[in-house]
Amino acid sequence: MxxxxxxxxxxxxxxxxxxxxxxxxxxxxxxxxxxxxxxxxxxxxxxxxxxxxxxxxxxxxxxxxxxxxxxxxxxxxxxxxxxxxxxxxxxxxxxxxxxxxxxxxxxxxxxxxxxxxxxxxxxxxxRRTRHDVQLLKHAIDNNEFGNIYYAKAWWMRRSGIPGLGSWFTSKEAAGGGPLIDLGVHVLDMLMYVMGNPEVHSVTGTTYAQIGPTGRGGWPGRGRFEVTAEQPYEVEDLASAFIRLKNGGTVLLEASWASFTEMVDDFGIQVYGPEGGARIFAKQYALTDSLEIYKNFGDTTQDSKPRTFAREGHGQVIHSFIDAILNGAPMQPSGLEGLANIQLIDAIYKSAALGREVILDEEIAQISE
Ligand SMILES: NC(=O)c1ccc[n+]([C@@H]2O[C@H](COP(=O)([O-])OP(=O)(O)OC[C@H]3O[C@@H](n4cnc5c(N)ncnc54)[C@H](O)[C@@H]3O)[C@@H](O)[C@H]2O)c1
The missing domain is CATH 3.40.50.720 (NAD(P)-binding Rossmann-like Domain)
Structure with a gap:
């Protein structure tokens, strides 16, 4: 070489x-x-x-x-x-x-x-390089479920604020809380499997009920040790209702700290006229996480494809090196990252204004 x-x-x-x-x-x-x-x-x-x-x-x-x-x-x-x-x-x-x-x-x-x-x-x-995400994308691309008209993405923690009082909880330094930290991951997984549908508008809400009281921290994460005390300025829970230009809708939830049955669990779910599927990564599980719902005869059956424990920065880096050396398309691309943050920005804006926000009209766009 x-x-x-x-x-x-x-x-x-x-x-x-x-x-x-x-x-x-x-x-x-x-x-x-x-x-x-x-x-x-x-x-x-x-x-x-x-x-x-x-x-x-x-x-x-x-x-x-x-x-x-x-x-x-x-x-x-x-x-x-x-x-x-x-x-x-x-x-x-x-x-x-x-x-x-x-x-x-x-x-x-x-x-x-x-x-x-x-x-x-x-x-x-x-996280889009997970084997379950890849299998689901393949199934959707093959039109196994028909056009997806409804979908959900969530990442919910019971007590997982990273670095209470660090840059993570500063609005200026982080830009937001669990929505911009965790929500971005599941939103990417979902939009990726759905083929990056365009978004029309969003209605978002944010709450800070636990973080500002000093509760909800993530115990045992030394890497996030706090040196300077920083007031809690971001949300600890966010939810959004997203309207797609193709008529579909998406529900998104993200929390660092909330009273829920989930501990640190994330997933996505898609609904089509011919079938549906759910990825549920319970405490980051990489296997046993994909369920498919399709008809067998007259009844809806659940199936669980086997998945390999595969995900990680290595796959993204492989694409990065390929893009640099061979001009291959970068995945995930800067444009995908932009569509993701445009949506997050719109959710925060909607939460602040208390009304729906239309992306093309109210959120910064690149000049073509
Ligand atoms: N993809 C993932 O799963 C994942 C996981 C964790 C964090 N992240 C992201 O990684 C980023 C960093 O998060 P983190 O958890 O590593 O935070 P961190 O606070 O642990 O680390 C931040 C690093 O930035 C360095 N830094 C700060 N200012 C610098 C400067 N002027 N010059 C050089 N270095 C500087 C710090 O020294 C430190 O090494 C965030 O954007 C976070 O969202 C992604």
């Missing part, structure tokens, strides 16, 4: 950044040459663990290097846009963690910058 067949990568961020280090390790067309992060001890530890030569503190030092072709951006949400724009300016391809950005306007700027610099922009929605 010649050096031009190798993509030289920098990973920015040492929390979720570790998933990227693992993922690049699974693709021999990629070489991670540096890690950046403000938490030097952890950055150095990861560099040793994954055999990475160089470390940096600020991301700007890394972007100034000319021996890096691409970066993974795994920093708090408020930094996604500025880091991505600086990376494109420095001639790098960008794989950004979810959400694409804090809101639609930032997402638009990122997609437009990627186009202007002719670089790849991808988003780490790795």
């Amino acid at each position: 010649s050096s031009k067949d190798i993509v030289r990568v920098g990973v920015i961020g040492s929390g979720a950044g570790e998933f990227h280090l693992k993922g690049y390790g699974e693709d021999d067309r990629a070489e991670v040459v540096a890690i950046a992060g403000l938490d030097t001890d952890r950055v150095v530890k990861l560099a040793n663990q994954y055999g990475v030569k160089d470390t940096h503190r600020e991301y700007q030092e890394m972007l100034a290097r000319d021996d890096i072709d691409a970066v993974s951006v795994a920093v708090p949400n408020f930094l996604h846009m500025p880091v991505a724009l600086a990376a494109f300016e420095a001639g790098k391809h960008v794989l950004v963690e979810k959400p694409l950005a804090r809101n639609a306007a930032e997402g638009v700027a990122m997609v437009e910058a990627a186009r202007a610099h002719n670089k790849v922009l991808g988003v780490s929605f790795q």
